[in-house]
Amino acid sequence: MLKSMDKYLAAAALSAKNYLGYASEVIFRSGFLVVILFVFVNLWTVTYSRSGAEIIAGFDLRQMLWYLVFTESIVISRPRVHLKVEEDIRTGTVSYTLVRPYNYLLFQLSVSLGERMVRFISTLLVGYAVMAVMVGPYFPGLSILPFLMVTVVLAMLADLIGMITIGFFAFWVEDVSPFFLVYSRLQMLLGGMIVPITLFPPFLRKLSEWLPFRFMVYAPAKLFVNCDISQALSLMAGQIFICVLLFLIGMSIYRMGVKRLDVNGG
């Protein structure tokens, strides 16, 4: 099992190294976060001062702002793996990977995870520096750090499997962008990227709890500001379940798609 995962770990590491070649994109992406955070800091400062409440939806102002640094870093770091998969299917490249001894979904997952980790770390560092200047530094407890790292990786894996699965729709349709648009908007709204899901009205919160998006964005960010180890364990169990479920769905769609694979010309 470990030996068979070795190739995927190597692919993830190489992808991270490869992405460092795109230094200008890393800087631009991180710069974009500065603008977003500036808007959020002002927006939430006004919201808290106008409402007069110290805690909103279980978060004080500092927690809310650090929560947003984390959710934004997770979402902004997302590579466009669905488009890569779409292109591979459209150009027939996916068929050539059939003769390589690896699982296409796992390979794309590793490559996109490697790239995403570099993006996430660089974005988070910039976000941390900006927020530390604006509202003062924040140090999550050392004991929570290993759990935090695992939940971030699991959150990214679940999201990337979802994106790759959307890319597989290219076996049937020319353009997967509309599907990704719905996916990303649902994730943005119901995953807790802009506001924590605890702020939602009951029916929306219920809906959000039934969907996988909260495991991808809300849950790791909440852990970052809340540092509750007992929550971390149940969160990780939920994330693993979602990853396995999405992987099985993704593989079923891939297998159906590969059956109808039509490789045109040379």
Place this chain on the structure above:
Amino acid sequence: MRRERQVIEAVKDVSFKVEPGRALALIGPNGAGKSTLIKLLCGILSPTRGSIRVLGMDPFKDRSKLAYHISSVFGQRSQLWYHLPPIDTFLLLGRIYDIDRVELKKRMKELVELFDLSSFLYQPVRKLSLGQRMRCEIAAALIHNPKILFLDEPTIGLDVVARSMVIDILKDLNQRKNVTIILTSHDTGDIERLCEDVIVLNEGRIVLESNIREMRKNFFHTKIIEIEFAGQHADLDLPPGVSVIERSGPVVKLEVNLKVQDANEVVSRIVAQNSVRDITIQDPPLESIIQHIYLSGDPAGREAEQNAQIDG
């Protein structure tokens, strides 16, 4: 409005066998089924009828097992990582093919020497020339020491020097390392230098399966004689079946129809009547034979047989 389904048979009635260590060329016009045949042999596609055995395995059913014993290079599809040096791709492929680290190091050393990659092994792929990239591409395909190498247009876009180098290396691999090569190319020069056997496809069918030397012999209706005269020469008194195809100063190029005239007799006659400085007899390019086979389609085999009888 109703969608109509049209079934197109990309490859049909195809049957052939390749002995280990041979180099086979699949040639044919665009849409002849060459790439489809390679995809069937690699296990990318499954035949609707019939069966395929590659190294004793069904390429489609045993694809993941076969992947460790075969390799493929598809001219315009790279497996090199663009921003990273080729060595990184080689190391990753070593992990993908579960190659032991010591064995991988040894294998890489061999390939670096064979393909002369040492001067650019640590340079990002984006900085390499097309020829250097193709050498790395083929080296990457050989990292797991495959028994069969499938190449689909490996020299496409390469300049003369790079193309020659790639073909020399492939020839060396085939002859010294006994790697079976199955190749498609539109370049007849490459095919002639590298392959012993050829299969000509047209509209999904095999129109000719032959040894390249045999094909040349059976399909030659003409020979080209190039003569350089010493000084001025009178108008040539040419026998029937011989025509001038090019004239440039003292150099004259003749085409001899072998069904009508014997090339040696023509040479003797010209030498007897003129003062000649140099004379060469050439076969027409392979390309013209292949063009002839495409145009004649199915009867090619019959024609080859007839010509063989004529020659014999």
